[in-house]
Amino acid sequence: MxxxxxxxxxxxxxxxxxxxxxxxxxxxxxxxxxxxxxxxxxxxxxxxxxxxxxxxxxxxxxxxxxxxxxxxxxxxxxxxxxxxxxxxxxxxxxxxxxxxxATVKAARAAAAESYFQRANEDWNRIRALHLSEDEVEAAMRDAAGSGPFQLMIDVGVGTGRILEVFADRVTESVGIDVNHAMLNVARLNLERAGLTGASVRKADVSALPFDDGVADLVTVHQVLHYLDDPAVAIAECARVLKPGGVLLIADFAPHQLEFLKTDHAHRKLGFSDEEMTEWVENSGLEMRRRSALHPEEPENRLTVKIWSARRTPVRASQPPVSARDLTA
Missing domain, CATH: 1.10.10.10 (Winged helix-like DNA-binding domain superfamily/Winged helix DNA-binding domain)
Structure with missing residues (x-):
């Protein structure tokens, strides 16, 4: 009282x-x-x-x-x-x-759109190398399952699009990113979409600002190839999942397009099923599903891979690996 x-x-x-x-x-x-x-x-x-x-x-x-x-x-x-x-x-x-x-938000929107227009040229070049985003998003929804999900965390939120994709299956969603300008783009898009249950915040995937075992769904869409150590990111995503929670990763299969490193800051040229499964299982999750979306013209094009894993009950004799363990 x-x-x-x-x-x-x-x-x-x-x-x-x-x-x-x-x-x-x-x-x-x-x-x-x-x-x-x-x-x-x-x-x-x-x-x-x-x-x-x-x-x-x-x-x-x-x-x-x-x-x-x-x-x-x-x-x-x-x-x-x-x-x-x-x-x-x-x-x-x-x-x-x-x-x-309204005036303040208009100024914020103008700044966000200016940044987005500059960044969008690079994104469009990469999008042209693989299947349409509609196909990728549909495959992600299928791999995640119907839910419903109480809390969703989207790692590397970008424009906020993945939060919109899962909005009908999620009660509350939080997108994280390290780029302040990109967060403002996401804020603008989520506000325009009327997603009152979605928010964004600045954070790094290697140290997510959430307690252990709080999320029902964690999505990582086209983020891991920018990281020096994807295994640490996967372990941190696993840490915040509830028992039965789903980790959904969308990224590229192994490729030889070196210009993505030199021109677009990609640190990794795709991931194999074997290494992704190893990282997932070392983090205490069970790999449940793997799928590949192949381009119609495979030469000099990117195959998008989607991996779905689930948090399994923790056995006392074998606790899950944490991000801190992997960096020790």
């Missing part, structure tokens, strides 16, 4: 209620809230701290940036879920806030 009273007290101040209402519409930084509210940075930061201390707001560091959002779990979740519905839509102050928010 005392905790609930504290949360209600935190909201019983006009500016903090405005902040909570804005965050109900998506993640925002301090500087973006300053632009919307027309208040100083120290004052806005103070309001955010009080809302965070009350368990209504959480902060997500992203390099030099920090994004704030309403909590998605814990004692404050139920109140956070209804804040947007309780505030009067015809309030003149809130209407002004929403107009300013």
């Amino acid at each position: 005392e905790h609930l009273i504290g949360q209600l007290k935190a909201l019983a101040e006009p500016t903090r209620l405005r902040v909570a209402t804005l965050l109900a519409l998506g993640e925002l930084t301090v500087s973006e809230l300053v632009q919307v509210l027309g208040q100083s940075q120290p004052r806005v930061s103070r309001h955010l701290k009080l809302l965070t201390d009350a368990g209504l707001v959480e902060r997500q560091p992203e390099g030099a940036f920090v994004f704030y959002r309403l909590v998605s779990a814990g004692p404050g979740q139920r109140i956070a879920n209804v804040i947007g519905d309780l505030t009067p839509p015809d309030d003149p102050v809130l209407k002004r806030d929403l107009d300013r928010l």
